[in-house]
Amino acid sequence: MNGSGTMYSSPGVPRPHARRLTLLDLLDRLLAGGVVVHGHITLAAADIDLVDLDLAILVAATDKVAGR
Amino acid sequence: MSLVLYAITEAGEGGGSGLHGESLRTVSEGGLTAVVSVHAGPRGTPDAAADLWEYERVVERLMGARAILPMRFGTVLGDEQAVRGLIRERHAALAAGLERVRGTVEVAVRAGWREPEPPARADGPGTTYMLDRLALHRRARELADRLSPLAEMAREIHTRFLARGNLPVLGAYLVEREKVTEFTDSVRDLDERHADIELVCTGPWPPYSFAPGAQA
Numbered sequence A: 001m002n003g004s005g006t007m008y009s010s011p012g013v014p015r016p017h018a019r020r021l022t023l024l025d026l027l028d029r030l031l032a033g034g035v036v037v038h039g040h041i042t043l044a045a046a047d048i049d050l051v052d053l054d055l056a057i058l059v060a061a062t063d064k065v066a067g068r
Numbered sequence B: 001m002s003l004v005l006y007a008i009t010e011a012g013e014g015g016g017s018g019l020h021g022e023s024l025r026t027v028s029e030g031g032l033t034a035v036v037s038v039h040a041g042p043r044g045t046p047d048a049a050a051d052l053w054e055y056e057r058v059v060e061r062l063m064g065a066r067a068i069l070p071m072r073f074g075t076v077l078g079d080e081q082a083v084r085g086l087i088r089e090r091h092a093a094l095a096a097g098l099e100r101v102r103g104t105v106e107v108a109v110r111a112g113w114r115e116p117e118p119p120a121r122a123d124g125p126g127t128t129y130m131l132d133r134l135a136l137h138r139r140a141r142e143l144a145d146r147l148s149p150l151a152e153m154a155r156e157i158h159t160r161f162l163a164r165g166n167l168p169v170l171g172a173y174l175v176e177r178e179k180v181t182e183f184t185d186s187v188r189d190l191d192e193r194h195a196d197i198e199l200v201c202t203g204p205w206p207p208y209s210f211a212p213g214a215q216a
Helices: A015-032 B048-063 B080-089 B091-101 B125-146 B177-193
Strands: A005-009 B003-009 B025-029 B032-038 B104-113 B156-161 B169-176 B197-205
Touching: A005 A015, A005 B177, A015 B048, A015 B104, A015 B197, B003 B048, B003 B080, B003 B091, B025 B080, B032 B080, B032 B091, B080 B091, B104 B125, B104 B177, B125 B156, B125 B169, B169 B177, B177 B197
Parallel strands: none
Antiparallel strands: A005 B197, B003 B032, B025 B032, B104 B169, B104 B197, B156 B169
8 A cells, every 4th residue: 555645636626725635534534533442542633723624522632641 | 651552453563663763562362453652752842743644654554455443543551451451341343343344445535516505595594594504415415426436336435524614525435455446536537527526535544434433
């Protein structure tokens, strides 16, 4: 497999928009998909612009595990 | 010593590195294997975007040619015992989950109308709002119907609708690896046949949207 990215976009869709959607698709999968262990999501994605995202959850930063 | 979890698979070999340069290791229990690395945290300023893509690269590399269930990003467990406990507790669902995705990858397709729906006109704001919502639902269903040739090429699909935005239909497709090219060709085909819609197709992704519990 070559790695994930934009596989196809309509000619009318501007490239930056397609790239942004690819990032949103990544976030949608990593942050709202996958096998979940409730109460054990620790790593933060706080500095990503989450406006316009259709996500089931927002990820909160926590330093608990690092002991800070 | 906390452990970052990346994926569940069957047989596993360690090797390669995960986030922040930590080595990947495996924890096996009852024929299933969790791929983990020590949670050490970033050396400098945390860069969430870089971490997300790094995580994705690790999961894709693990996927290679075998069945895996990706973990949600950021899953950290206290120690190896906790990882074994997780596998034991959810063994049946995880094993079934691996069967469900074996031989496939996930492809995302977003679809929208080129021309936005003209706003509804009615006597009062409440009625206008309801008419707008009805129109939105009707148009979303129409759009989803246009995508039906793609559904025929997938083992499973999961469709969501956004309340706004110009590409409001989000389809996640579980596609056999050897059908991915045919699938992409169909997306291009649909685009050419329907001048009034726009499509953006991304992937191939590991099967995040089809992991047990992912669509809750």
